[in-house]
Amino acid sequence: MYDLAGADENRRFSPYCWRIRMALAHKGLEVEYLPWHFVEKDKIKFSGQGKVPVLIDGSNTIADSWEISKYLESTYPERPSLKMDNGEVMFIKFWTETVLHPEILKLLVLDIHDNLSPEDQPYFRETREKRFGLTLEQVVVNRQERLPRIQKILTPLRSTLSKQKYLSGETPGFSDYIVFGAFQWARCMSGFLILNADDIIYKWRDKMLNMHEGLALSAVGYPI
Numbered sequence: 171m172y173d174l175a176g177a178d179e180n181r182r183f184s185p186y187c188w189r190i191r192m193a194l195a196h197k198g199l200e201v202e203y204l205p206w207h208f209v210e211k212d213k214i215k216f217s218g219q220g221k222v223p224v225l226i227d228g229s230n231t232i233a234d235s236w237e238i239s240k241y242l243e244s245t246y247p248e249r250p251s252l253k254m255d256n257g258e259v260m261f262i263k264f265w266t267e268t269v270l271h272p273e274i275l276k277l278l279v280l281d282i283h284d285n286l287s288p289e290d291q292p293y294f295r296e297t298r299e300k301r302f303g304l305t306l307e308q309v310v311v312n313r314q315e316r317l318p319r320i321q322k323i324l325t326p327l328r329s330t331l332s333k334q335k336y337l338s339g340e341t342p343g344f345s346d347y348i349v350f351g352a353f354q355w356a357r358c359m360s361g362f363l364i365l366n367a368d369d370i371i372y373k374w375r376d377k378m379l380n381m382h383e384g385l386a387l388s389a390v391g392y393p394i
């Protein structure tokens with residue numbers, strides 16, 4: 171699998187790649203992870219698009235985390251289910267990508283930039299500054315004061331996790347991996363505190379960090 175890497179090749183930080191890394195571990199599949207940088211579009215051209223994750227399984231090439239998760243469920247049905255049948259997984263995907271990711275990005279975009287390879291930094295700065303219509307420095311200004319806003323946005327997640335162990339129910343599923351990917355992205359790229367240790371979301375994230383033999387806990391990141 172092609173996996174987004176920072177200046178340190180071992181810093182693998184993409185939220186979309188993390189949801190798939192966790193899903194692959196859930197299925198018990200051994201995978202080789204190839205480092206990829208934003209400017210290396212040529213390397214993944216064979217997949218017909220320019221984003222990671224890209225999974226190669228035998229003669230199959232699959233791009234897009236949603237397509238990959240469906241592929242894993244249909245190709246390896248005898249292995250633990252990602253519970254893609256739960257209709258709400260689609261909602262979790264879109265909520266994460268359209269609400270949670272942008273909110274995290276607005277807090278951490280400069281830290282993310284600073285952890286990228288020198289080749290990726292100008293590309294990232296240019297594309298993201300265009301998207302925001304602001305410099306990266308302007309985007310993160312006063313970020314401490316914007317923490318209550320993200321806490322409010324996290325309320326439905328907190329309420330759900332106070333009623334059940336995982337977003338997918340009694341055991342984890344792809345919904346958990348999707349949301350966890352966002353927090354793992356943050357943890358890999360920044361020491362800025364978003365979750366307090368007494369938050370039930372923090373406790374859930376801790377379980378996610380430790381599962382699959384501490385796959386996510388042992389990743390290069392910040393001790394938050």
Ligand SMILES: N[C@@H](CCC(=O)N[C@@H](CS)C(=O)NCC(=O)O)C(=O)O
Pocket residue numbers: 174184185186187208220221222223233234235236
């Ligand atoms: N819809 C895609 C989105 C993947 C995506 O946005 N990946 C980012 C890394 S987090 C990427 O490769 N971006 C390339 C770029 O911005 O040029 C999926 O779910 O896999």
